[in-house]
Amino acid sequence: MDLKQIYREIVNEHNLHPEHKRDLANPTYVLQGVNPTCGDDVNIQVELDENGVITDASFSGAGCAVSQASSDIMIDQIIGKNKEEALQFIETFMEMVHGTASEEEIESLDEAAALSDVAHMPARAKCATLAWHTMEKILKGEE
Amino acid sequence: MDLQAIRADFPILADERYVYFDNAATSQRPRQVLEAIDNFYRTTNANPLRGLYEWSIGATEAYEKARSRVARFLNAERDEEIIFTRNATESLNLVAYTWAMANVNEGDEIVISIMEHHSNILPWQMVAKKKGAVLKFLEYDEKFNFSDEELKKITDKTKLVAMTYVSNVLGVTNPVKKVAELAHKVGAVMVVDGAQSTPHKKVDVQDLDADFYAFSGHKMLGPMGIGALYGKRELLDAMPPFLTGGEMIETVTREGATYAELPHKFEAGTVNAGDAVGLAAAIDYLEDIGFDFIVNQENRLSKLCLEAMRDLPYITLYGPLETGRHSGIVTFNIEGCHPHDVSSVLDSEHICIRAGHHCAQPLLQYIGVNATARASMYFYNTDEEVERFVESLKKVRGWLGFE
Structure with a gap:
């Protein structure tokens, strides 16, 4: 898919009307991720219940459309998963970015799979993966 | 001075699909x-x-x-x-x-x-x-x-x-x-x-x-x-x-x-x-080209570019109003659009500009922005390239989902 199509079909909607861009009232964890190439930051907030299930999550911060959309898509799909499932989901996403995921695995990413092309653009890969790295740090740090 | 003859000295500029406006980062080199x-x-x-x-x-x-x-x-x-x-x-x-x-x-x-x-x-x-x-x-x-x-x-x-x-x-x-x-x-x-x-x-x-x-x-x-x-x-x-x-x-x-x-x-x-x-x-x-020519050409291009961009209400320009004070550098933002997205959209039209903090974060903090886009021209750039750049700029908001 060419870049303009990616924006039109996936990125713009999540960037202009993000569903999960807000602050949580009682987040269990908050972590800021910074993209050193542009200085943009994303603030990821997560709420876990006693069974380690992600009951709610959100993001805030300044960033490009790609990083904002990627955050929104990730959070949308990660809510309701337990920690192990969420980490597996993130790992599959990273495998897709690195080009080592199978077609089946990519399909399992659902809407996040649409970020595949942009994540392969050398100039924008960091924008696409910032929120995912940040979420991974939160979930791993908790273990 | 014949601009086309100057451009012919630069092998990379022969590919006219590209507009290279990142000269403040690095220039191109002539065959000499x-x-x-x-x-x-x-x-x-x-x-x-x-x-x-x-x-x-x-x-x-x-x-x-x-x-x-x-x-x-x-x-x-x-x-x-x-x-x-x-x-x-x-x-x-x-x-x-x-x-x-x-x-x-x-x-x-x-x-x-x-x-x-x-x-x-x-x-x-x-x-x-x-x-x-x-x-x-x-x-x-x-x-x-x-x-x-x-x-x-x-x-x-x-x-x-x-x-x-x-x-x-x-x-x-x-x-x-x-x-x-x-x-x-x-x-x-x-x-x-x-x-x-x-x-x-x-x-x-x-x-x-x-x-x-x-x-x-x-x-x-x-x-x-x-x-x-x-x-x-x-x-x-x-x-x-x-x-x-x-x-x-x-x-x-x-x-x-x-x-x-x-x-x-x-x-x-x-x-x-x-x-x-x-x-x-x-x-x-x-x-050989001479700094008189270089300064004139850069000022002319800056003027053309800045005056065209000034007419676009969704563009914020940074730097002095006087077009002769820019040394070919035009730094800007498009309302609602992150400069990285602006740069990516322009890149898909083969227009090369810079986006980010330009290794001057304290300055950007002083201006009060996180990041900006920057087009920077050199003496071998042309009026036509400035026009192509401005025409593409006008379409960026559309590509990024704004009406």
Whole structure:
């Protein structure tokens, strides 16, 4: 898919009307991720219940459309998963970015799979993966 | 001057699908520079300075001729006042690690401007931290000038003043000659970051009375990996070496060493003779074109670009209103659009611009933005390219989902 199509079909909607861009009232964890190439930051907030299930999550911060959309898509799909499932989901996403995921695995990413092309653009890969790295740090740090 | 003939000298510009507007980051190179480097390695290459045979002597001569060329270009009094480095960043670090570490002490002050590139901030932060000195920032006013009141930050405590001649974000030219005078009145040394000025204007280090002047070759048609530091001889003479090793010594014993004379004292290791020759060819090329033409062409393009962009209500421009103060640099934002997205959309139309903080985060904090887009033009760019850029700009908001 060419870049303009990616924006039109996936990125713009999540960037202009993000569903999960807000602050949580009682987040269990908050972590800021910074993209050193542009200085943009994303603030990821997560709420876990006693069974380690992600009951709610959100993001805030300044960033490009790609990083904002990627955050929104990730959070949308990660809510309701337990920690192990969420980490597996993130790992599959990273495998897709690195080009080592199978077609089946990519399909399992659902809407996040649409970020595949942009994540392969050398100039924008960091924008696409910032929120995912940040979420991974939160979930791993908790273990 | 025939612009098409000039463009024909630049092999990369033959591909007319591309509009290259990132010249403040690095320029393109004409075939004369590429051929000079190629010719050096094909006909003259040997390790300069030490060999006693014909080829090495030839390489030494080519290298020293390049130094002479740089000295004349900057109007340095002597050739040995030109130290070859990798780039402006290394030149500035050289001054910080040698002159400043030896001369700045606890309680002293270093004064720089808020417009500096990180390469003219971090070395001084390092010195200030290590020596317990204070780093002060000169802030510009709404007209992009430094007021007399602001310049009073240069005081008897000031040991070093560092300022960029031309800002890589705002494009403005700073009054470094006047600031050098103020610095000298209080006994401080004046360091000029010439990375962005040297490609665009005639520089005379003696007229500026700069104590140190740093620049990079790659922003002015030369190869990457070669730059220079100009320093007044008496200062360079008194300074300790920066890097130590081969080529920079007189004699070495088990216990110690005595150092070579200038400029070799500051050029440890095998030197970058091939790229020095390329830099000399770039200087020849620039002087053949002439700075009158370069300045006129850049000002014309800046005017065309700025005036077209001013008519677009969703665009914010940074830098002075006067189009003649931009040195070809047009920094902007599009309402609602992150500069990275702007750059990506333009990239899909083969228009190359820069987006981000331009290695000047304190300046962007001062302006009050996280990031901006920047188009920077050089003398080989054309009116048609500016028009294509502006037409593409008009469509960016649409591509990013705005009505």
